[in-house]
Amino acid sequence: MALLVQKYGGTSVGSIECxxxxxxxxxxxxxAGNDVIIVVSAMSGETNRLIELSRQVCENPDPRELxxxxxxxxxxxxxxxxxxxxxxxxxxxxxxGSQARILTDSAHNKARIKDIDGARLRKDINAGRVVVVAGFxxxxxxxxxxxxxxxxxDTTAVALAAALHAEECQIYTDVDGVYTTDPRVVPEARRLDxxxxxxxxxxxxxxxxxxxxxxxxxAGKYNIPLRVLSSFEEGEGxxxxxxxxxxxxxxxxxxxxxxxxxxxxxxxxxDQPGVASKILGPIADGNVEVDMIVQNIAEDxxxxxxxxxxxxxxxRALIILRKVADELGxxxxxxxxxxxxxxxxxxxxxSHAGIASTMFRTLADEGIxxxxxxxxxxxxxxxxxxxxxxxxxRALHEAFExxxxxxx
Amino acid sequence: MALLVQKYGGTSVGSIECxxxxxxxxxxxxxAGNDVIIVVSAMSGETNRLIELSRQVCENPDPRELxxxxxxxxxxxxxxxxxxxxxxxxxxxxxxGSQARILTDSAHNKARIKDIDGARLRKDINAGRVVVVAGFxxxxxxxxxxxxxxxxxDTTAVALAAALHAEECQIYTDVDGVYTTDPRVVPEARRLDxxxxxxxxxxxxxxxxxxxxxxxxxAGKYNIPLRVLSSFEEGEGxxxxxxxxxxxxxxxxxxxxxxxxxxxxxxxxxDQPGVASKILGPIADGNVEVDMIVQNIAEDxxxxxxxxxxxxxxxRALIILRKVADELGxxxxxxxxxxxxxxxxxxxxxSHAGIASTMFRTLADEGIxxxxxxxxxxxxxxxxxxxxxxxxxRALHEAFExxxxxxx
Numbered sequence: 001m002a003l004l005v006q007k008y009g010g011t012s013v014g015s016i017e018c019x020x021x022x023x024x025x026x027x028x029x030x031x032a033g034n035d036v037i038i039v040v041s042a043m044s045g046e047t048n049r050l051i052e053l054s055r056q057v058c059e060n061p062d063p064r065e066l067x068x069x070x071x072x073x074x075x076x077x078x079x080x081x082x083x084x085x086x087x088x089x090x091x092x093x094x095x096x097g098s099q100a101r102i103l104t105d106s107a108h109n110k111a112r113i114k115d116i117d118g119a120r121l122r123k124d125i126n127a128g129r130v131v132v133v134a135g136f137x138x139x140x141x142x143x144x145x146x147x148x149x150x151x152x153x154d155t156t157a158v159a160l161a162a163a164l165h166a167e168e169c170q171i172y173t174d175v176d177g178v179y180t181t182d183p184r185v186v187p188e189a190r191r192l193d194x195x196x197x198x199x200x201x202x203x204x205x206x207x208x209x210x211x212x213x214x215x216x217x218x219a220g221k222y223n224i225p226l227r228v229l230s231s232f233e234e235g236e237g238x239x240x241x242x243x244x245x246x247x248x249x250x251x252x253x254x255x256x257x258x259x260x261x262x263x264x265x266x267x268x269x270x271d272q273p274g275v276a277s278k279i280l281g282p283i284a285d286g287n288v289e290v291d292m293i294v295q296n297i298a299e300d301x302x303x304x305x306x307x308x309x310x311x312x313x314x315x316r317a318l319i320i321l322r323k324v325a326d327e328l329g330x331x332x333x334x335x336x337x338x339x340x341x342x343x344x345x346x347x348x349x350x351s352h353a354g355i356a357s358t359m360f361r362t363l364a365d366e367g368i369x370x371x372x373x374x375x376x377x378x379x380x381x382x383x384x385x386x387x388x389x390x391x392x393x394r395a396l397h398e399a400f401e402x403x404x405x406x407x408x
Numbered sequence: 409m410a411l412l413v414q415k416y417g418g419t420s421v422g423s424i425e426c427x428x429x430x431x432x433x434x435x436x437x438x439x440a441g442n443d444v445i446i447v448v449s450a451m452s453g454e455t456n457r458l459i460e461l462s463r464q465v466c467e468n469p470d471p472r473e474l475x476x477x478x479x480x481x482x483x484x485x486x487x488x489x490x491x492x493x494x495x496x497x498x499x500x501x502x503x504x505g506s507q508a509r510i511l512t513d514s515a516h517n518k519a520r521i522k523d524i525d526g527a528r529l530r531k532d533i534n535a536g537r538v539v540v541v542a543g544f545x546x547x548x549x550x551x552x553x554x555x556x557x558x559x560x561x562d563t564t565a566v567a568l569a570a571a572l573h574a575e576e577c578q579i580y581t582d583v584d585g586v587y588t589t590d591p592r593v594v595p596e597a598r599r600l601d602x603x604x605x606x607x608x609x610x611x612x613x614x615x616x617x618x619x620x621x622x623x624x625x626x627a628g629k630y631n632i633p634l635r636v637l638s639s640f641e642e643g644e645g646x647x648x649x650x651x652x653x654x655x656x657x658x659x660x661x662x663x664x665x666x667x668x669x670x671x672x673x674x675x676x677x678x679d680q681p682g683v684a685s686k687i688l689g690p691i692a693d694g695n696v697e698v699d700m701i702v703q704n705i706a707e708d709x710x711x712x713x714x715x716x717x718x719x720x721x722x723x724r725a726l727i728i729l730r731k732v733a734d735e736l737g738x739x740x741x742x743x744x745x746x747x748x749x750x751x752x753x754x755x756x757x758x759s760h761a762g763i764a765s766t767m768f769r770t771l772a773d774e775g776i777x778x779x780x781x782x783x784x785x786x787x788x789x790x791x792x793x794x795x796x797x798x799x800x801x802r803a804l805h806e807a808f809e810x811x812x813x814x815x816x
Contacts, residue, residue: 016464050484054491056424061491068502069487072480076458079477083462083469094476098506099551120551143507143528 002167003035003125007135007157010044011174012231013077016084019043022172022231023084026130030090035125037164039135039157040081042073063108067137067147071097074134074153082132092130095121097137097145102156104138104146111138111146112214113155116163125164133160151212158215162222169219169226170237171211176230177238178203178210180402181255185393188403193236195253196243200226202345202379203256216240243347251348251355252400255393258341261291262314263372263383264321265306268331271297279305279324286320288313292341292374292381302331306372308383311337339371340389343381344396356380362399368392410575411443411533415543415565418452419582420639421485424492427451430580430639431492434538438498443533445572447543447565448489450481471516475545475555479505482542482561490540500538503529505545505553510564512546512554519546519554520622521563524571533572541568559620566623570630577627577634578645579619584638585646586611586618588810589663593801596811601644603661604651608634610753610787611664624648651755659756659763660808663801666749669699670722671780671791672729673714676739679705687713687732694728696721700749700782700789710739714780716791719745747779748797751789752804764788770807776800 006026013019030036041047050069054061061069078094085092100121104111124131135153138146148155154171161169176191178200183189195203197220204213210228219226219240229237269275276295283290291308309317314337325333349355359380363370368391372383384392397403414434421427438444449455458477462469469477486502493500505512508529512519532539543561546554556563562579569577584599586608591597603611605628612621618636627634627648637645677683684703691698699716717725722745733741757763767788771778776799780791792800805811 016461019465053424053484053488057427057488057491058495062494065487065490065494065502068490068504069484072483075480075483076461076477079473080461080465082473082476083465086470086473087466094473096476096553099553145504145507 001033001035003037003164004029005037005039005157005161005164005166005169007039007153007169007171008041008231009153009171009173010041010047012172013040013081014044016080018231019077019080019084023081023088023090025231026085027088027090030130036130037121037125037160037166038081038130038132039153039160040074040077040132041135041153043077046073046076064144067108067145070147071134071137071145074136078132078134085130085132090130091128092132093124095131095133097134097156098139098143100133100160102133102138102159104140104148106140106142106144106146108144108146110149111140113138113148113159116159118160118163121160122164148214151215154212154215155218158218158222158224158226161224162218166224169224171215171226171228172231173210173228174231175210175228176233176235177228178240179254181393181397182257185257185390186397188397190403190405192238192253194239194241196347197226197240198243198378199253199345199347200240202343202376203254251352252344252346252402253348254345255396255400255402256343256345257389257393259386259389260311261308261339261341261383262311262317262337263306263308263335263339264314264317265304265334266321266325266328266330266332267304267334268302269305269325269328270330271301271303275303275328276305278328279321280307282320282324283307283309283317286316288317288320292372292383294372294374308339308341308372338386339383340386341381341383342389342392342396343379344400345379347378349378349380358399359396362395363392366391366395409441409443411445411572412437413445413447413565413569413572413574413577415447415561415577415579416449416639417561417579417581418449418455420580421448421489422452424488426639427485427488427492431489431496431498433639434493435496435498438538444538445529445533445568445574446489446538446540447561447568448482448485448540449543449561451485454481454484472552475516475553478555479542479545479553482544486540486542493538493540498538499536500540501532503539503541505542505564506547506551508541508568510541510546510567512548512556514548514550514552514554516552516554518557519548521546521556521567524567526568526571529568530572556622559623562620562623563626566626566630566632566634569632570626574632577632579623579634579636580639581618581636582639583618583636584641584643585636586648587662589801589805590665593665593798594805596805598811598813600646600661602647602649604755605634605648606651606786607661607753607755608648610751610784611662659760660752660754660810661756662753663804663808663810664751664753665797665801667794667797668719669716669747669749669791670719670725670745671714671716671743671747672722672725673712673742674729674733674736674738674740675712675742676710677713677733677736678738679709679711683711683736684713686736687729688715690728690732691715691717691725694724696725696728700780700791702780702782716747716749716780746794747791748794749789749791750797750800750804751787752808753787755786757786757788766807767804770803771800774799774803
């Protein structure tokens, strides 16, 4: 008997009708002889409704209280889904993050899971119950309710799958798998049957909205096969696993992009050891996550230092950076929040030369100026002006023939 | 420095605007030098919205899951109120029932508080924080979320006041005190300045909607002065305390009534020892609460046994009683759910004769037939046909001159 963890997103439980359909799906999985742990998000719209309520009170609500508020969304969904399962004669029991002993750190609104004590869940599973756990939330060591940040329900699902040694973690969502790129930008985009954790990680972190990045990290770390499926259509979805010989060997798996980028540059910093940490330390202390980093030595042996952050953090980062510039005696601080990032992702890059030059030439042919470049073993990212997003992605999708199915 | 517990009901926190007003009230109380524990209900309408959601899933949802669902209502209110307090520069921290260690039994939907471990709350109060606790909810020994049933927030407030030795428990609501009777029925009804726990208990249990009966029991048991006040108007409200010499000595304090009554009679039960428990045992086992009980011995030495239950429990009680009747060889079971109960309440009854006869004569003068009578030291209750409610209450209010303020 296999243990499966299934996660249903907000649109999958967006109405009572949807919840009832999900309950039937779960019952079928259970009737087929599987044990099931379900993770649910809040009903679609609910989290935004709650955020709106808090905004009516104040612009920047206390993070602890925001977590208390937001965590109710998933709690409601677990109760309703459990009721729907019971109604179908399928014994079920709901758990809040706290009840499921999903222990996190105390970083409210973006907490990280430290440990899960699965003993109580295991007992209910052994008693034949479907366990329905509220995603996105946990509890810190002081008993405070925490949330994992948007998309955190995926992470909950994978963490539970790891803690309870599930066979597969299935993420049900409103798309039927992972695509070579966003089909809204490139209609020819193709669903991938399989993709590696590493590739998915790059896809997810670069803005592909299908899965939350931390959930893929978790899954890779504990080698939990992760499957993305549609709640509304039948199909095999996309399986995310370790790389293996039987896996389709595309050079490029997909093209990710991220609209939420902003770029900051500190110009003319006296070049001295430790300057990077003097710049990025205060940024990190300000709870701003940095993505790409590029450093150039200028001719006068001063340094220009550029990095990108989430667009929401741009104003905050700019204030911090100006202070840092004063302290370091830097010449100037510049910023641009009208940029985006496009990335080619593929494990095949390792064994194929010339990917980068094809990428740069393709963009140049379209007259797109590259503002930053960053590479890793399995990806190449470029920052370009916001207006070039669609043009750039389409050109690259065509250049690398991603619309063509692989021979299998 | 006095410790006050203040409870705000659903209409008091019914909108963000109301929540902000409540926050100002609380800040003023704190600025006046008091420590404050706040208990809040769900925003008005929210509990009904959640019940409606559950009803869309199934008519009789699992009681445990219903508690998981409903408890989110208060949780939302605690978070929003804490945010509003913080915004006013008043340090605040929210608690769910579980976090506040409000330990209850496991009777979902109508749990009873067994114990409160106030240590953590005390720590926050000592740190200068306003503690905002979700009313109506607790946690059982297995960590399951429980709710105390409608109106349970009052009970939460009084239980916290008792556990933390508060000076006074103030119940803020949408009325400005306890009245001689419901002003919607008798416009001349008068607000009482003071009333005893015992009187309030009779008023509450008999249908006066101002306070939840268990909260008054609790308050009386631990001698916590209880004050009912309006959230929206200034005023002293009504103070509920132990009887003392300085208390206004009305003969009758008020007239309570209860529309939610139903009456069941088992006729021709062979009279034998223990017959009452044989009848009421199965009723209690069916979780039906019995209110009035009347037993007559008929001429053939068989017994007629009548009792009243909440109208919602009527159908269930009838089914149980028919089974009991078969087993006991009773002649017949009869029932009526179109009855109501009217009660005169007053500690002064103890020292004044003739109250009952005045009551019965007043009703007789209006042509109202009395179907059941039940008395205690400080109340006389009659059951009459539903249609006589307003007529009966008005006639009694006038007969006992309750509209006249007492000389003080």
